[in-house]
Amino acid sequence: MDILILAVIIAVVAVALIGGLVVSTSRRRRAPEPPAAPTAEPQVGEDAAAPATEEERRTVEDVALPGGPAPAEAEAGPAAPPAPETEVPEPSAGRMVRLRARLARSQSTLGRGLLTLLSRERLDDDTWEEIEDTLLTADIGVGPTQELTERLRERVRVLGTRTPEELRTLLREELLAQIGTDLDREVHTEGGISAEGEERPSVILVVGVNGTGKTTTTGKLARVLVADGRSVVLGAADTFRAAAADQLQTWGERVGARTVRGPEGGDPASVAFDAVKEGIEAGADVVLVDTAGRLHTKTGLMDELGKVKRVVEKHGPVSEVLLVLDATTGQNGLVQARVFAEVVDITGIALTKLDGTAKGGIVVAVQRELGVPVKLVGLGEGPDDLAPFDPEAFVDALLG
Template sequence: MWIFWTVIAIVGIAIVVAGAIVYLDGRKQRELEQAEKAELESKVGGDEVVVAPSPTETVEPEVVEVLEPQEPGSTVLVEPVVEPEPAVVEPEVERPEAPLSRWARLRRRLSTSNNALARALADLLSVDKIDADVWDDFETTLITSDLGVGPATELTEALRKRLAVDGVADPVKAKEILTEELLRLVDPSLDRSLNLTPANDGDPAVVLVVGVNGTGKTTTVGKLARVLVAEDKSVVLGAADTFRAAAAEQLATWGERVGVETVRSDVDGADPASVAFDAVAKGVEDGVDVVIVDTAGRLHTKTGLMDELGKVKRVIEKKAPVNEVLLVLDATTGQNGMTQARIFAEVVDVTGIVLTKLDGSAKGGIVVQVQRELGVPVKLVGLGEGVDDLAPFDPEGFVQGILGD
């Protein structure tokens, strides 16, 4: 019996000991948790909570750049990062065609044209026998070619005398006579060179370009600049046509293509004389060879506009003398063009003629007539719309082109 109670007592003691151990372990566990919690709370800074990484995460060490300590009051200069500027692409400057090769090309074009003067000469050479009716028809055709009544009669009479003596049995001889008489009318003795010699040292040569609306005056100024650049001359353009909004822009475009500066006004309708004066002043300042001044197209019937053109010339001459006054005429206008030429010559003392559109639709006789009327030579001619379709006039080449040589 005592054994039973002994066993019971041992079991009870074991239960009590186990309970005490469990109690102590639980208390110790709670104390450890409280300690960990206190340590975690001590690591809280402001609103930011530092969370320990999980054992599976890999933490890369932070690289901190350590700057050398600076003395008090010293300034650390940080070089700014400068982005490279984009390369500026300069517009390509064109090299204009040489004047001599231009005329050879224009003469070929003239020889293939079918104008009235060329037809009259060809018809005369094609007949087997020249009678009175043939001569009458020939003279009439010359007049309709804008040769003018006086020159047409003069040429007809000269040919009748010479061919009556030499005959026309030999076409080659007849053509030689025709060439000589026509060349005499065109007058190769006239000085057709542009006067580009400055009157005073240090001044540029000044070329004033005039004409009515629609003759291609501004385009002619741009093409003339190309002719001079091809001769290695430095040029400044003056956009004194201030009444046509697109004129200055058009002229500037012509200049840019060959590296020539254009003086213009930013105000539409500005005083043309003022712009012309500024262009010449710019030419003097830069020491250029030639200043070309484009003027507004004038109707020859408008007295006020023509008087203003005279003012432009007078204002320019306060800075430098005007070397050339070139009148641009449309070769297709015929007698109307002659009326224009006479009026302009009275206002600005024209020194040379530029004939534009002297192509298949033009009547080549106007070359002779305009020279007879004004007593000034044709100096430049244009036979097309190309940028280099303007060339110094060559009398021999013109006659040969008309005769198809």
């Protein structure tokens, strides 16, 4: 009997335990329900008003900040930089006269030195030797120095009296005779007719040795031509230096001239050809072609310069070949000039840095060497410091 009661108790306990386990498992399997969202955020003080309806709620709007761009402009991104303002170059007429004082400061050794020597009471052989030395130091050259000295000796002997004004007039006349006042110093900008019967622009090749300021001179010449009412196209045929093409393009943009350029290391003759073609199509007056600065000792590069000229001439004859020389190089510049003259027919000389040297006699020497006139002179670093060469203004500057 006791055993029966104990078995019943054990059975009841087992049933209870099994029931509890089932209930617990079912609770764990049931996902908890999320708490109900509050109907409205609690409000405090003056904000304790009825919640706003959909129509009353404020929307997000684009608002322009004071002084800032409008929202539409901000979304469009930064504005493109403005095009460079076209400059109006200084007129080329009379530039040499305006720059005479600057030139006189650098040339006083030649002019005033000669006047001082000629003003001595007694002009003996030693004095004439000093006069010759002064002329040679100024890079006039041996031949012109001997001629000028003999002319001065003869005229001083005939003159007799030698007042400062008489000496100045005498020296002025003789220097002008050496430089030449009857040479054609105009940079020719008259075009012609192409092989296809179209009007073609004047084509000017600018050549020279590295470091003479050739690309800068080309850019300044563009300003001279624009100032004289010519339309210009620039050809960046110096493909060996990307910086040269960039520099020339900057010069052109300042005066509204288009620049034709090619890939770095490309064919210079091709660029020159395309520049002339662009000039014909655009109806330009002048095409300026800046060639690479060639070392006169490198035969291959000099031959390439001849190729550039031949390719350009397929459009028609070249109007000018300007050789850029650095006045500070003196007699070395004459060696360069001779080699260039053998490759292309030089028609004129642009003499740079003439304000930075007392060797103004290089004007006489280089003209005598090449048989062509100095047409342009560089008298400073400014954009309008390239001037058409005026012999009288130059000699007046020499004499102070």
